[in-house]
Amino acid sequence: MQFPLLSGLKSPADLKKIPIEDLPKLAAEMRHAICDQVSQSGGHLAPNLGVVELTIALHYVFDFSCDRLLFDVGHQCYPHKLITGRFPLLKALRTEEGMAGFPEPRESGYDLFSVGHAGTSISTAVGMARGDLLSGESYDRDNPQGRRVVALVGDASIVNGVAMEGLNNAGTLKRQFLVVLNDNGMSIAKPQGAVAQYFGHLRINPLFTELKQHAKNVLRHVPGGGLVGDAYRRAGDLTKVMLADDSWFEKFGLLTVGPVDGHDIPTLIRFLNEAKDFDRPMVLHVKTVKGKGYDFAESDATTFHSPKPFVVSDHGVKLKSSGRSFTAAFADALYDVMKRDDRVVAATAAMPDGTGVAKVMSEFPDRTWDTGICESHAMDMMAGLAKTGLKPFFAVYSTFLQRAFDQAFQEVALQGLPVRLCLDRAGLVGGDGAVHHGFCDVSILKVLPDAVLMAALDEPSLRASLDFMRTCDQGLSAVRYPRDSVSDRFTDSPCPPFERGKARPLITHDNPDIAILAYGTPALSAADAIDLLSEHAYIVDLYDARFAKPVDIELVRSLIERGIPIVTIEDHSVQGGFGSCVIEAANDAGLDTRGIHRLGLPDRWIYQGSRAGQLAQAGLDPASVARTVRSILDASPGTGEPGRIRTKPLQRTPSP
Numbered sequence: 001m002q003f004p005l006l007s008g009l010k011s012p013a014d015l016k017k018i019p020i021e022d023l024p025k026l027a028a029e030m031r032h033a034i035c036d037q038v039s040q041s042g043g044h045l046a047p048n049l050g051v052v053e054l055t056i057a058l059h060y061v062f063d064f065s066c067d068r069l070l071f072d073v074g075h076q077c078y079p080h081k082l083i084t085g086r087f088p089l090l091k092a093l094r095t096e097e098g099m100a101g102f103p104e105p106r107e108s109g110y111d112l113f114s115v116g117h118a119g120t121s122i123s124t125a126v127g128m129a130r131g132d133l134l135s136g137e138s139y140d141r142d143n144p145q146g147r148r149v150v151a152l153v154g155d156a157s158i159v160n161g162v163a164m165e166g167l168n169n170a171g172t173l174k175r176q177f178l179v180v181l182n183d184n185g186m187s188i189a190k191p192q193g194a195v196a197q198y199f200g201h202l203r204i205n206p207l208f209t210e211l212k213q214h215a216k217n218v219l220r221h222v223p224g225g226g227l228v229g230d231a232y233r234r235a236g237d238l239t240k241v242m243l244a245d246d247s248w249f250e251k252f253g254l255l256t257v258g259p260v261d262g263h264d265i266p267t268l269i270r271f272l273n274e275a276k277d278f279d280r281p282m283v284l285h286v287k288t289v290k291g292k293g294y295d296f297a298e299s300d301a302t303t304f305h306s307p308k309p310f311v312v313s314d315h316g317v318k319l320k321s322s323g324r325s326f327t328a329a330f331a332d333a334l335y336d337v338m339k340r341d342d343r344v345v346a347a348t349a350a351m352p353d354g355t356g357v358a359k360v361m362s363e364f365p366d367r368t369w370d371t372g373i374c375e376s377h378a379m380d381m382m383a384g385l386a387k388t389g390l391k392p393f394f395a396v397y398s399t400f401l402q403r404a405f406d407q408a409f410q411e412v413a414l415q416g417l418p419v420r421l422c423l424d425r426a427g428l429v430g431g432d433g434a435v436h437h438g439f440c441d442v443s444i445l446k447v448l449p450d451a452v453l454m455a456a457l458d459e460p461s462l463r464a465s466l467d468f469m470r471t472c473d474q475g476l477s478a479v480r481y482p483r484d485s486v487s488d489r490f491t492d493s494p495c496p497p498f499e500r501g502k503a504r505p506l507i508t509h510d511n512p513d514i515a516i517l518a519y520g521t522p523a524l525s526a527a528d529a530i531d532l533l534s535e536h537a538y539i540v541d542l543y544d545a546r547f548a549k550p551v552d553i554e555l556v557r558s559l560i561e562r563g564i565p566i567v568t569i570e571d572h573s574v575q576g577g578f579g580s581c582v583i584e585a586a587n588d589a590g591l592d593t594r595g596i597h598r599l600g601l602p603d604r605w606i607y608q609g610s611r612a613g614q615l616a617q618a619g620l621d622p623a624s625v626a627r628t629v630r631s632i633l634d635a636s637p638g639t640g641e642p643g644r645i646r647t648k649p650l651q652r653t654p655s656p
Contacts, residue, residue, distance in 0.1 A: 171253025398438025
């Protein structure tokens, strides 16, 4: 398909040259381009399809080369990126060479923050609004060329605690400040909670009908004037029509208008032209359809929120398979645990499909909950459930765990309550990039006394870890696993049960040159590296460490006392991660730690790309691991002199 309008957009200035009556044609081109690319590469589809007209209208009215546009979560930014001249980057979406799937300041000055977590846009917008006031750069009637501020937030994000705090502070601003509430009745899944129900009752108000009567009705509810009365006197005609009667945003000090049709470009432009000069904080409530323009995305917006590559044919839409995922394996394992133990309960924070909890929600509706995008609340709720004697499992992406660290500390660990954390998307996540990498869960949880931290190697070990956690009643426990397919590399042998602080031998010899202690799936890269090293007669042991806390100190002691160097490997920051846990445990035991070498994520950001490519960047692919092991063995400790290379045949003994 040709894209005559879209291909001509080098900047938003080009958008403003297009007649308003032609903008629906541009919207159609943008939708087609986005859907075509996501079908090939995967990515966020339905959220972007739903905001095409809204994004066009915002850029048509505001000048975001000067004005501020803050995104919440950011997975609805593709139309914004196309308007700001990044159409050529779309063909390499979510790769190193192409467009990031979230706002990315490295790409363009139109992206103010690299953002992938919910609830943040209002607070960062308030900060920029205050900063512009202090520098004299903010818009007002005396400075019409000054900067305006717009925060775009979804109906699921607005209930996040940080968003509420931002709203509370935004109401104190004495300047232009616009919050655009994109209300599509969806989060990643169906929104949860009382606020979602409130939005669900609202309907789009008719435009330009019964203007005087509507104004009268509004003012009748504001004795003596008040916020709405003052706003009414300041507002233009269209704003007067759309003033919302008794909106709960008014309790925060923000005038509310709408809901308006988020797919009606002329009306959006007319309203935004009034709203951009309004000198008080305002909320524009916009109703949109998630997945707009494609029946399969509209009817199943959850599946097509962030789908894998897919094929559209006369027979329907089929997602391309990449093997059985850890998420699917977890869903089945959790189902089995809940079926065997009726005291097990589970929750997720707006990710029922993404974490696999959807399966148990349908089977055990009274013992499972989706709290919405409220990780802090979910963690505290888990603590309350544990206090009643139940066995709560909280499935959450590793990247979102830190949003609930305070609760993990205060309400869970400090109380000694057995809350179980199931950390999906741990480590490098591929196309979502730095905003979603789960790189710090070990470092933040290991400081909690009595915490038990684990990693799963494959599906059998994931099942074994959940079974261990089910009976782990001494405090917080956690298991991490990646956004990847499960491997059958070590499934020929039975998976032994998890024993607190005990590693599992995978490849062992009588007299190895070196031993690798792997935390989770990096054991698979290590095993492939050992195959490469065996061709050169290096003899390497491999252990599935299983636990970062407590470390298998007896294994570490045995290796150190036998003079066998140790390499730790993990898909986690090398700072404060599993390798650090091993060194700290060895030091506490009075052992010589000079022979311990750490492999993990480097102290720098790794941006979007394939997971395999990211592992190579981090030096965690088989070839890199093999090079590291050779460099250790080929140099004597402390001298840099070549060491002895074994030439005896490689002999493997079966793992216990």
